[in-house]
Amino acid sequence: MTTVFIKGLGLIGSSLARAIREGHPDFRILASDPDPKTQEYALSQQLADQMLPGLEGAEGADYIILAGPVDAIKADIRQLSQMDLKKGALVTDVGSVKQAIVDQAQALTKKGVDFIAGHPMAGSHKTGAWAGRALLFENAFYFLIPASQAAGKRLPELEDLLKAARVKWLQLTAEEHDKIIAQISHLPHIVAAGLVNQTEDTFAGQPLGTRLAAGGFKSITRIASSDPTMWSQILLNNSEDILKQLAEFQAELKEVAREIEAGDEAALYDFFQKAKISRDKLGPDQVGAAPGHYDLFVNIPDQVGALADVTRLLAEAGISIVSLQILEIREEIDGVLQLTFAREADRQQAKEILAAYEMKK
Structure with missing residues (x-):
């Protein structure tokens, strides 16, 4: 056996x-x-x-x-x-x-x-x-x-x-793997954790700031909730690649700071435009999704029962949700609901069902 x-x-x-x-x-x-x-x-x-x-x-x-x-x-x-x-x-x-x-x-x-x-x-x-x-x-x-x-x-x-x-x-090869993963996984985890820590320090003694840190902030720092033991070991075992890419990222931030100080609007525009073009190439429905997961973003109204309507519709269709998260919700403004599925077929079916739901609202 x-x-x-x-x-x-x-x-x-x-x-x-x-x-x-x-x-x-x-x-x-x-x-x-x-x-x-x-x-x-x-x-x-x-x-x-x-x-x-x-x-x-x-x-x-x-x-x-x-x-x-x-x-x-x-x-x-x-x-x-x-x-x-x-x-x-x-x-x-x-x-x-x-x-x-x-x-x-x-x-x-x-x-x-x-x-x-x-x-x-x-x-x-x-x-x-x-x-x-x-x-x-x-x-x-x-x-x-x-x-x-x-x-x-x-x-x-x-x-x-x-x-x-x-x-x-x-x-x-192991060399190729570590270089790629350092840039698309290890560095983002450092950035997310650093941003959360810096925000916590900035709002020390000012709890309102932390309470307002929702929406986009929570979305881009989600990975900062990762296991500290695991990530400490990862950084120390891939230190050469991570230090190189961390230095390059720090240089990028310093350049942005210089452009702000100089009032160089054209350079700042180019900075955001380049990032927008590159990110859009990744695909609007898939960007930010964990490998093997399929994300769908749905606008939901700030009304009693709106979230329940979404989950009920998907349950009735027999569609399983891996996770859901409200990225932003304010009074009288639509919120953004992030739904994650294990299969692309589930995501596509949910998209069709919820598209019809959004049109009725």
């Missing part, structure tokens, strides 16, 4: 467990997680056939998935390299930084163990095993970086293991 061992049953690890269970119901899944509540939940929901401490279940596994924070993944790889793993075992991970993990994985490669670094570009505002779902990854990019030529030949094998995740596979 094929055995899969998963270390870490948070949002990503538990979602992979669900996908493997769906795609390979005959496979045996062993798992490890330090949280007693997660252990109990995993067994009750059949995410795992057995929960084990540490890496105890890894030695006899055909596939080993490391789904903890980056530093934990590196420590697990070091420990695995000292263990007598099953012949032909394939090891992979889900970390947000790849070069540091691939470098660490050379300890496995030297022992003849195949390692394929992985990173599913999917997430949720929710955390923990109970937030996981097999469809979390649907249509999301899933990066794969083989640590050796031998491991590269086993890419189809790993893709088959996770076939029920329905992802878009993308192979690239």
Whole structure:
């Protein structure tokens, strides 16, 4: 019987467990997680056939998935390299930084163990095993970086293991991955957190300012709610790329400050115009959506029952909502409701239903 061992049953690890269970119901899944509540939940929901401490279940596994924070993944790889793993075992991970993990994985490669670094570009505002779902990854990019030529030949094998995740596979180098993700994910998280902290300091002793920080401010700083432990480790493990891109962003801000000080309206116009053109190319319906998620923005009137009308219409159509958020609501002015769906088909159907609803208002 094929055995899969998963270390870490948070949002990503538990979602992979669900996908493997769906795609390979005959496979045996062993798992490890330090949280007693997660252990109990995993067994009750059949995410795992057995929960084990540490890496105890890894030695006899055909596939080993490391789904903890980056530093934990590196420590697990070091420990695995000292263990007598099953012949032909394939090891992979889900970390947000790849070069540091691939470098660490050379300890496995030297022992003849195949390692394929992985990173599913999917997430949720929710955390923990109970937030996981097999469809979390649907249509999301899933990066794969083989640590050796031998491991590269086993890419189809790993893709088959996770076939029920329905992802878009993308192979690239660890260097390419870390540079791209530093710019489109790591830097935005720093900017969002910095803006929230600076706003908190600015409005110290002036609670009205914080209360008014809604609408666009809440939208662009949403990712500042991310896990501090995870993001501290990500920044330290991808420091070279992040420091370079952070310096370039700081230079951009200094240039804007210079243009404001000089009263250079033409330069400021060009600054915003360039950004508008670039952002619009991303697509108005998809920009800002998490990979694997599909966002729909709906104008709703500031009336009693307006939100209930929207959710009722979608429920009657059998459309499941991943999350919803009111981006802006003021008296006598339409608010903007952001609805997130797991499937593009759901988003499109909801768009048609709610377009008819908006016309009636």
